[in-house]
Amino acid sequence: DQQVKQNSPSLSVQEGRISILNCDYTNSMFDYFLWYKKYPAEGPTFLISISSIKDKNEDGRFTVFLNKSAKHLSLHIVPSQPGDSAVYFCAAKRGGSNYKLTFGKGTLLTVNP
Amino acid sequence: DAGITQSPRHKVTETGTPVTLRCHQTENHRYMYWYRQDPGHGLRLIHYSYGVKDTDKGEVSDGYSVSRSKTEDFLLTLESATSSQTSVYFCATAREGITSPLHFGNGTRLTVT
Numbered sequence: 001d002q003q004v005k006q007n008s009p010s011l012s013v014q015e016g017r018i019s020i021l022n023c024d025y026t027n028s029m030f031d032y033f034l035w036y037k038k039y040p041a042e043g044p045t046f047l048i049s050i051s052s053i054k055d056k057n058e059d060g061r062f063t064v065f066l067n068k069s070a071k072h073l074s075l076h077i078v079p080s081q082p083g084d085s086a087v088y089f090c091a092a093k094r095g096g097s098n099y100k101l102t103f104g105k106g107t108l109l110t111v112n113p
Numbered sequence: 114d115a116g117i118t119q120s121p122r123h124k125v126t127e128t129g130t131p132v133t134l135r136c137h138q139t140e141n142h143r144y145m146y147w148y149r150q151d152p153g154h155g156l157r158l159i160h161y162s163y164g165v166k167d168t169d170k171g172e173v174s175d176g177y178s179v180s181r182s183k184t185e186d187f188l189l190t191l192e193s194a195t196s197s198q199t200s201v202y203f204c205a206t207a208r209e210g211i212t213s214p215l216h217f218g219n220g221t222r223l224t225v226t
Contacts, residue, residue, distance in 0.1 A: 006155075032211050043117075043203050043217030044156070051212070089155060095211050098163045099144055100171070105155035 003027045004092050006104035014112055019077040021107050023090030026071065030092040034101065035064060035075045038087045047088075048075070080111045116140050117218035119204050125224045132191040134221050136204030138184075144207040145187040146215065147171075147179065149200040156203065162187055194225045 005024045013019045021035075031052040036044035050057040050064045050073065057064050063076045077084055090104040116139030126132050136145065146161040148171075158171030160179040168179050176198060178190045191198055201222050205215040 034214055036217075041219070043205075043219045046214040046216070049212065049214060091156075093211065098161060098169070099207050099209075099211065099213065099215075100146065100158055100161060101156075101205075101215055102158075103148075103156040105153065 001026075002104075003030075004090055004102050004104040006088075006090055006107050008107050009105070010108040010110070012110045012112060013080050015082055016079045019075075019080045019084065019109055019111065021075040021077075021088050021090075021109065023073045023075075023104055024071055025073075025092050027092070027094070027102075028071070029094045030102075031095055032093050033064070033066060033073050034091045034093075035062075036089040036091060036103075037084075038089060038106070044089055077109075080109075082111050082113050085109060085111050117204060117206060117216060119202075119218040119221050121221060122219070123222045125226060126194050127226055128195060129193050132194050132223065132225075134189045134202055134204075134223070136187045136189070136218060138187075138204075138206045140206060140208075140216075141184060142206035142208050142216075143184075144209075145181065146205040146207075147177075147187070147189045148203045148205060148217075149173065150203060150220075151200050159189065159202075191223075194223075196225050199223060199225045 034049040035047040038044040087106045091101040147159040148156045162168045162181040204218045
């Protein structure tokens with residue numbers, strides 16, 4: 001049973017445009033959500049996070065939106081740059097779980113010059 | 114990132130042989146995790162540790178064991194490697210706290226022939 005779902009395996013956008021990556025979850029006990037970026041042959045690196053008590057968190061070009069009622073979050077990258085090309089993983093955790101992260105399958109973002 | 118070193122970085126082994134992967138951290142993080150990444154599956158938790166000698170199973174723990182005798186080291190052992198354990202293995206660490214992200218090492222690529 002997949003608790004965190006990223007239904008788009010890949011996404012291609014033009015440089016300078018907005019990239020929107022989506023994530024859905026099924027476990028209502030999740031209370032903290034994170035996005036990770038992963039380049040080939042490297043480990044995932046933390047990008048941005050959001051608590052379940054918020055609906056938006058912004059860090060530079062990256063903004064994460066959370067819709068609790070829909071159990072949906074999205075990552076917006078504006079403007080997209082070729083260096084943003086990577087696999088993006090959505091992840092979730094809940095309190096009292098030893099901070100384990102449950103990951104989605106990832107979305108490969110390609111930003112074309 | 115976060116002073117995490119995984120060894121070896123690459124390994125090829127034969128079916129039925131034992132294999133041990135090592136994760137070493139210099140950040141004194143309490144929590145440590147082993148994940149595997151496979152195409153179409155994202156990152157899945159194998160085992161994790163919430164302190165020295167304190168470990169527990171993740172979602173794909175069959176065929177794996179772990180040990181943590183020191184804060185800085187977390188070992189993952191495949192007692193008798195199988196071809197289904199061919200994967201990229203990532204170690205991660207985290208501090209206490211729901212808002213603390215996991216920090217990942219650069220992975221070990223294991224091939225079981």
